[in-house]
Amino acid sequence: MKKSIAIMAVGISLSLFSCQNDSSSLTDAGLIPLPVSVSNSSGHFELTSNSAIQLVGPESDLIFIGEYLAQKLRPSTGFPIQVGTDEADIKLELVGDGSGSEAYELSISESGINISAESEAGLFYGVQTLIQAFPPSILESKSVSQKWIVPAGTITDSPDFAYRGSMLDVARHFFPVEDVKHYIDQMAELKLNYLHLHLTDDQGWRIEIKSWPKLTETGGSTEVGGGEGGFYTQEQYADIVAYAAERYITIVPEVDMPGHTNAILASYGELNPGINLPDGDTETIVKSVEKAEDLLSGSNIDRQAAELYTGIEVGFSTLDSELEATYQLVEDVVRELTALTPGPYFHIGGDESHVTKKDDYIYFVERVQEIVKGYGKTSIGWDEIATTTLLPGNVAQFWDKANNAQMAKDQGNKVLMSPAKRAYMDMQYDSTSRIGLHWAAFIELDDSYNWDPATYTEGISKSDILGVEAPLWTETVTDRADIEYLVFPRLAAIAEVAWTPTNRRSWDSFASRIPVQGKRWEIEGIGFYKSPKVNW
Template identity: 70%
Template sequence: MKNLYALAALSLSLSLFSCNKGDNLSDRGFVPLPTQISSSSGSFTLNAEQKIQISGNEESLRGIVSYFNQQLSKSLGFELESGTESGSIKIELEANNPEDESYELTISDEEILISANSPAGIFYGVQTLLQAMPVEVFAENTGMQSFEIPAGEIQDNPAYSYRGSMLDVSRHFLPVEDVKHYLDQMANLKLNYLHLHLSDDQGWRIEIKSWPQLTEIGAQTEVGGGEGGFFTQEDYKEIVRYAAERFITIVPEIDMPGHTNAALASYGDLNPGINLPDGDFETVTKSVDKAEDEFKGSNITREAAELYTGREVGFSTLDTDLDLTYEFIEDVVREIAEITPGPYFHIGGDESHVTAKDDYVYFIERVQEIVRDHGKTSIGWDEVATSKLLPGNVAQFWALEENAKLAVDQGNQILMSPAKKAYLDMQYDSTTRIGLHWAAYIELDSAYLWDPATYVDGISKSDILGVEAPLWTETVENRADTEYLVFPRLGALAEVAWSPASSRDWESFKSRIRVMGQRWENQGIGFYKSPLVNWE
């Protein structure tokens, strides 16, 4: 009897920790779906005796090899030797074209080959290779010493160059370690831009050394009255560094001229004189029609606004006629741009309901010039397209199709984030424990079944820079809340951004996201188990 139990245990162990020789590469549950998968017979045996051979720019490849080894080490307890002389796992950087994110992955009995024309392409090939392995590789300390990877060939390249997500750290602050955790999951899904929403009415989350009260005062609370928090510039640099190792670019956002109560509470001299009465949002919004006259008044008392911990929006604005406002913005943009190597700076621009229209247009056009003068390209929520956009600037479509069309008519590109499809803070259904539903209930199929290139009449694929999935945090207080709302929908939206629309299929995605769910479970990620998927 003891022998029978031992044999049963051995059989279970083998079923968990190795894939059979006959397993099909196309059944590995790849998310996002590669452009082309060709399965073949046989498999590659990975164990501690294998070596990695790198060819091409060694400096560019060392970091990727280190990343790959770190993933193996967490799970298997060993790393593979690497060098330029020999190895059965070959990594070949054939050129150095940052615009080319394509790669090829070939797996045979004898070797694995990843080739690409850019380091980013190599990195995405590594992500696909990790997903070709047993799902247990995503768990820690498995004790596995050897396993099989099915043979075949994958050719792959992304549909859009910008594939992103947004974290709102203003409504509820998320610490550096949580941001890094999010970056890890983005990397697994081949996402390459993280947009950090760093300021809003409820909190200012980035140190500005020339305006210290922004964090001394403006960072000290959040929705519901928690203690808030902020990133020092050293924290921010660490996030930028960590993201870059995963080929993810950080896009900082300072929302303006609205969503600025935290700044107005920190520096009253920026306040045009309209403060939010406690619990009286309705009164403030009813005064929007007369806001222009109030802003132009000659007897404005500039007092610091009270710190705000609610959820309503649209009541705050910077004084767009004040020289000090633009001195403030100049300093903020300068300090953040200096520690942001990426090309973009997000200027917000949404829901500025108490800013007079002419003042809003003047403000956006002037701020665009400040951002340009500091070497960055502006992105703004779609309202910014009601002003004249500088060439190359981007409008992020979230609400109004007519605004997106205004941007395209000016020759500018669109970043697609339709709230009805891409907002990760929306509830799945009426029973979802957190989240909002002002835009829509977004179940997994809704997040998946749309095409950015046909979503808005008159906007084609050539008009679109990419796709971004925002997570607003009015109801998100911690990492567990983040994971519950983000996964599995971020997998769906990553596939919308990466895979060609012609190859995407809901039934196929359901089977693959089930496997992705096993990877998440092995990492301890508490994702939402949509009833539309058989997760067992």
């Protein structure tokens, strides 16, 4: 009797071990963003101490991708996972000359794994999917004793939108290089490919400009709340750009102008059109804005340095569009920053320039577009720039006014979708959220997910859209923990909106998969918000 009980116990134990380590199918793996096509097969692949990664294609181009995968697999498994050109049970294959689309195919059988793509980026995204197909414990930083099993099947996948991004505001509060790289790592796991850095605002200037050193010496010296601020040297910025590029993420630098420019005016008084922000509450600031209109219309302007600003009000500052020195600064900034930024875009801001006369605003934006074009870049601006004449190819980033997006479309230009009521990750989840604002909306996880960029705004169809971007403004965000609380899990929702075709998406499906991603975040030490909309 005792013997049969013991045998039964061993059987139950083995059965439980098998269930814990062998996902029933690829569709149960919690893949985010959801691939275009997932086909399940019988059986599974098991990673062993003999497993290795074979690179098929230009080895110098693929070595980072192979090592990236190996470095994800080695710590938790304890396996050596060699990378090279010899035959192995995991094959990464670059098809053609590597200049194709971001699509990939992932095939998993009992004998091996094959990821093929026409571009390095496609291979990299296939690797991200493969990592998610393993149990979440594959991301542990120390050895775990278990079987490392991936369900058999085939995934064919490609993104719905070419531009899939997030914006990190480092101007309101400054974040060190390590935090930006950490953010890049999380973006890469979700197949996002553009990081928009909001480098300048009223509260701080965050990028070294060698020809205008006071921009960082003075303008970078503080932040919201009066902290010490900070800035990136050009060497640090170049390091961020290179780190992102290795992960197939393109940096889009933003210099916000002609409004949101108090940090410039505090640094170089000779550029100040005479608008100095007084201490005081919102009512005082509004009165200052009214006074500013009178100052801008006068001919005798006292150009003195503005006071540094550490509040969160907007709309009170402007560059002088009639001053030639303004355009010398703009050109020098664009010249130095574009030399460090190989990507195609330069963001010129253009939002909330409330004290700039309309004609002056139009003249300024149109002239700055030409400067950016002269340095080989395409301008992106917040949707207000569509009230000017846009150069062909320039992009309006829709955040507020649908009629601005329509004006961009009517000029033949693309729209980047970042509607504040859906995509702004600085908005509170609800009234109990510990940080965040709610001027646009309270945005729960399902609000971030349940929208379609192609139908969100009347008159804007999919063919008019460049892509989707989720901004994080940082008026209330002071450190990495704050970033993680507001960004996750909403960034995963936006990533799926940008990657997965609308007819493949549903909230019920996402809600069933995001808890698996939550386990990955927990292992990685990400302090994400556990939405009550999800059974975690």
